[in-house]
Amino acid sequence: MSRRLILILSLLLLSLPASACDSPSQPTPSQDGITPSPTVEISLPTSIPPSPTAQLIPTLRPFSPPQVGALAVDKNEYFTAAGNCAVCHKDNIDQAGNDVSLSEDWRGSMMAQAAVDPYYQAGVSMNLTRFPAYDQAIQSKCSSCHLPMAHTSAVFTGEEKILFGSDGFLDSDNPLHILGRDGVSCTACHQIMDKGLGEFSSFSGGFIIDPDTPIGERILYGSYIPNMGSQRMMAMFTGFISQPSDHLLESELCATCHDLYTQYIRPDGSLSEDYFPEQTPYSEWLNSDFATTSSCQDCHLPPAEGSVVLSNLGPAGPRSPFGIHTFTGGNAYMLSLFEKYGGEIGVQAGPENLSEATDRTLTQLGTETAELTLSPIEVAGSTLNFQVTTTVLTGHKFPTGYPSRRAWLHITVTDHQGEIIFESGTVNPEGAILGNDNDQQDQDFEPHYNLITDPDQIQIYETILSEPDGSQTTVLLAAAAYLKDNRLLPNGFDKMSVSEDIQPQGTAFADENFNAGGDTVSYQIDLGNAQGPFTVKAELLYQSISYRWAMDLLNYDTDQIQRFSEYYQGTPNLPILVAGQTGTSE
Numbered sequence: 001m002s003r004r005l006i007l008i009l010s011l012l013l014l015s016l017p018a019s020a021c022d023s024p025s026q027p028t029p030s031q032d033g034i035t036p037s038p039t040v041e042i043s044l045p046t047s048i049p050p051s052p053t054a055q056l057i058p059t060l061r062p063f064s065p066p067q068v069g070a071l072a073v074d075k076n077e078y079f080t081a082a083g084n085c086a087v088c089h090k091d092n093i094d095q096a097g098n099d100v101s102l103s104e105d106w107r108g109s110m111m112a113q114a115a116v117d118p119y120y121q122a123g124v125s126m127n128l129t130r131f132p133a134y135d136q137a138i139q140s141k142c143s144s145c146h147l148p149m150a151h152t153s154a155v156f157t158g159e160e161k162i163l164f165g166s167d168g169f170l171d172s173d174n175p176l177h178i179l180g181r182d183g184v185s186c187t188a189c190h191q192i193m194d195k196g197l198g199e200f201s202s203f204s205g206g207f208i209i210d211p212d213t214p215i216g217e218r219i220l221y222g223s224y225i226p227n228m229g230s231q232r233m234m235a236m237f238t239g240f241i242s243q244p245s246d247h248l249l250e251s252e253l254c255a256t257c258h259d260l261y262t263q264y265i266r267p268d269g270s271l272s273e274d275y276f277p278e279q280t281p282y283s284e285w286l287n288s289d290f291a292t293t294s295s296c297q298d299c300h301l302p303p304a305e306g307s308v309v310l311s312n313l314g315p316a317g318p319r320s321p322f323g324i325h326t327f328t329g330g331n332a333y334m335l336s337l338f339e340k341y342g343g344e345i346g347v348q349a350g351p352e353n354l355s356e357a358t359d360r361t362l363t364q365l366g367t368e369t370a371e372l373t374l375s376p377i378e379v380a381g382s383t384l385n386f387q388v389t390t391t392v393l394t395g396h397k398f399p400t401g402y403p404s405r406r407a408w409l410h411i412t413v414t415d416h417q418g419e420i421i422f423e424s425g426t427v428n429p430e431g432a433i434l435g436n437d438n439d440q441q442d443q444d445f446e447p448h449y450n451l452i453t454d455p456d457q458i459q460i461y462e463t464i465l466s467e468p469d470g471s472q473t474t475v476l477l478a479a480a481a482y483l484k485d486n487r488l489l490p491n492g493f494d495k496m497s498v499s500e501d502i503q504p505q506g507t508a509f510a511d512e513n514f515n516a517g518g519d520t521v522s523y524q525i526d527l528g529n530a531q532g533p534f535t536v537k538a539e540l541l542y543q544s545i546s547y548r549w550a551m552d553l554l555n556y557d558t559d560q561i562q563r564f565s566e567y568y569q570g571t572p573n574l575p576i577l578v579a580g581q582t583g584t585s586e
Helices: 003-015 082-086 102-107 118-130 132-146 149-156 177-181 228-238 250-260 281-286 297-302 331-344 351-369 547-555 558-567
Strands: 218-222 240-244 258-261 275-281 370-374 378-380 383-391 406-414 420-422 465-466 481-487 518-528 536-544 576-584
Touching: 082 102, 082 228, 118 132, 118 331, 118 547, 132 149, 132 250, 132 383, 149 177, 228 240, 250 281, 250 297, 281 297, 331 351, 331 558, 351 576, 370 536, 370 547, 370 576, 383 406, 383 536, 383 576, 547 558
Parallel strands: 218 240
Antiparallel strands: 258 275, 370 383, 378 383, 383 518, 406 420, 406 536, 465 481, 536 576
């Protein structure tokens, strides 16, 4: 063994905290390996606290950019932090010479920041304030997927599963703090067992992880059969044994957290027996053409160019195919916020990691998400007629995931002198869409349109949530149904035959021009005395946090909400251009 290798091994062994000498007592697990939460006694007020203002909290908070540093190192009887894995799984280069290091790509992703995401924390605190009787149950549910290692460890040892306060995972004195802040980390995903995947019981954080096998013998699932030397080295350093399994490459693995169903709180304070489909990208994918051609991993862990040596230590040989661990999604806004305030937030990524992650996200949104087509632009008397067709390229609805996300058509018509004579869907500096009823008043919203004739009519692809009494809400545990869901449908999606959970809601359901693969909107513009030729510019814009969702947080006064409001004010929430097209009348 070389002196370099001996030195690295010695440093690694010194960096790994020893497991407790005495194993903690184990609770009796349920059939799926997760102990059920205790029954919650119900007695709570349901009124919403008054809104302090209709504007963001003033702030003088300075920028605190992230700092490059080593990933966190920690371990317990069930998990190890990403820093332990990174000793071997970094400096990975593909055959084209690209750096595809597992640890470096992951650390810039939203998966790595899942626990420290200030918008996530603000949203949890909003639900806690609205429904205080469900405090522990809410914190437990919301930590199961955002802090899976801390949450699952607490389940196995019978400890409280809470985020906030002196006993919470986010407190630095909590023994599970480091594992918690590691977010959706290596030994969380790679320990999920191939049991019940794709079934409803596995959704909403219902993944199964072995509660009993001691460290030193625990299995980490991967894509390849390791050679004996690599397997021994991993067991020696991390306490895990690598074992191949195809389920790591299947969408059903992702569905355990990305299909999320929640019970809602009724007006009398009782918990509903039925479930609200808060986000369902897996079910959407399953009912699309993509289900037979590609998995979640094919898009969100794109293939490297040629083979990759997965470990920089030991005798491991090159492997192909290899999925690059970027976990690229659509949340460029939060990544830009991390670039400004990551030092204070405590992200584990440096500026370069976040910048690269942002660039990948913008590229995916701008080239792989949707396309626009303009019909011929015709003048009939004093009316301008044209159609805008949006073709979606994703394997699930767009936008998808967390329901704060929206996309919309920004249409501008100019005359022969370049003067604007019509504009629908423009945005102000605060990120509000001008003319959008929902941004102006929290109980109104824009319907789905088939025909637009007025600048105040905007085609917005979004979800609008309602409470059991029919009022609009952005409080997830108050949401019982959708008043509107006209998000763009993937190819092969039959809106008439899919389950009600994922059907379009509102007037989009009956719109014959809104179907699998996209939507066509007709425009009839009154030209008045304007002279042509006329130029039409169509853009599809996107926000991961809509203005209404950000403003509704201010109805609640918590430390987490105040902090997010300050970050939000310092990071303009301007939309991202997904697709565009320009045409001119004859």
